[in-house]
Amino acid sequence: MLANSSRKGHPSDNKGILACHTVSLQDNRPAGPARAHSAILFIDWSTDRRLHVQRLFLGFILLILLWGIGLAVFIGSLPAPSRDAPPRTDGVTVYTGGGGARIAAGMNLFAEGTGQRLLISGVHPDTTRNRLSELWEGSTDLFTCCVDLGREAMTTNGNATEASQWAETNNYDEIVLVTSDYHMPRAIASTRARMPDVTVHPYVVASGYLDGSGRPTSRKAWKKLAGEYTKYVLARIKAFIPFVGN
Secondary structure, eight states, X not given: OHHHHXXXXXXXXXXXXXXXXXXXXXXXXXXXXXXXHHHHHHHHHHHHHHHHHHHHHHHHHHHHHHHHXXXXXXXXXXXXXXXXXXXXXXXXXXXXXXXXXXHHHHHHHHHTTSOSEEEEETOOTTOOHXXXXXXXXSOHHHHHHHEEEEOSOOSHHHHHHHHHHHHHHTXXXXXXXXXXXXXXXXXXXXXXXXXXXXXEEEEEEOOSSXXXXXXXXXXXXXXXXXXHHHHHHHHHHHHHSTTTTO
């Protein structure tokens, strides 16, 4: 009896204690299905993010490709410099830029009787009337009475607004628009959007950016034409959706 009652630390008792600890540790661990679910969620999130980045990258590449194709089409469709005189109209308007070639061409058309008045839009504030008269080859009286200088316009949209106000003030229904070859598509789009009831005849002036075959003449020409094409696309969007960019 004494031998049986003094059994302390019997191996079977230790097994019970270890079993309890083992069960306790196992209870504190996340269940197998929960761990698997967390791993799946992490993998799904990583996959979705990777796919999103890939789609953005492919979309960007597609956009660049379309822009490049559009630029090639734009350059190929630029109008050749005008050789024939335009029809007689109510007035002639010139959008400044590209040196003095545009202004000189507009003045020659007006001096030959193309319109009743000439508007030079976008004249720099520091450019005097006397300075512009140096390009004039017609009569002094005609220059004094009938050549209008627009000094408010800073952009092509500004030119179009200035020309629209000028045409409305003079009750003109038909005008000739003078500008450079690369600038004409955007100038026409902006001008017709501002005055849809006025007939606008383009008169194209050579810019020097294109050779006889209609190809850019230099790296500088490519850069200029690429910038103008981007502006042209935006102008077309604004023409269809007037509130864009306002």
